[in-house]
Amino acid sequence: MITIMWNPWHGCRKCSPGCLNCYVYYLDSKYNKDSNIITKSAFQLPLKKDRQGNFKIPSNTTLATCFTSDFLIEEADEWRTEAWNIIKQRSDLQFLIPTKKNT
Numbered sequence: 001m002i003t004i005m006w007n008p009w010h011g012c013r014k015c016s017p018g019c020l021n022c023y024v025y026y027l028d029s030k031y032n033k034d035s036n037i038i039t040k041s042a043f044q045l046p047l048k049k050d051r052q053g054n055f056k057i058p059s060n061t062t063l064a065t066c067f068t069s070d071f072l073i074e075e076a077d078e079w080r081t082e083a084w085n086i087i088k089q090r091s092d093l094q095f096l097i098p099t100k101k102n103t
């Protein structure tokens with residue numbers, strides 16, 4: 001089974017003791033990037049098509065979502081409906097959505 005990362009947005013806020021050594025903050029710090037700033041990222045990845053019009057990501061692939069953010073982070077509220085629509089359009093994929101946010 002293939003697993004691909006899908007990061008529709010990037011950046012996160014520390015919200016628990018488990019965030020103390022967050023790898024996102026660690027990696028961003030190497031590039032002087034502020035991890036507190038939430039930005040849209042590779043949003044359309046699941047819908048990308050090849051020249052023949054087929055989805056680049058094949059059916060039954062697992063997409064691990066938001067490994068450089070959190071799918072339920074408040075700053076992404078306005079983008080999440082669009083993300084759910086993409087997920088509905090690719091019902092042939094599995095989406096893994098871990099979160100530390102309890103809304």
Ligand code: SF4
Pocket residue numbers: 012013014015016018019020022023024025067068069070100
């Ligand atoms: S929720 Fe995850 S990505 Fe966000 S700060 Fe905590 S450890 Fe990092």
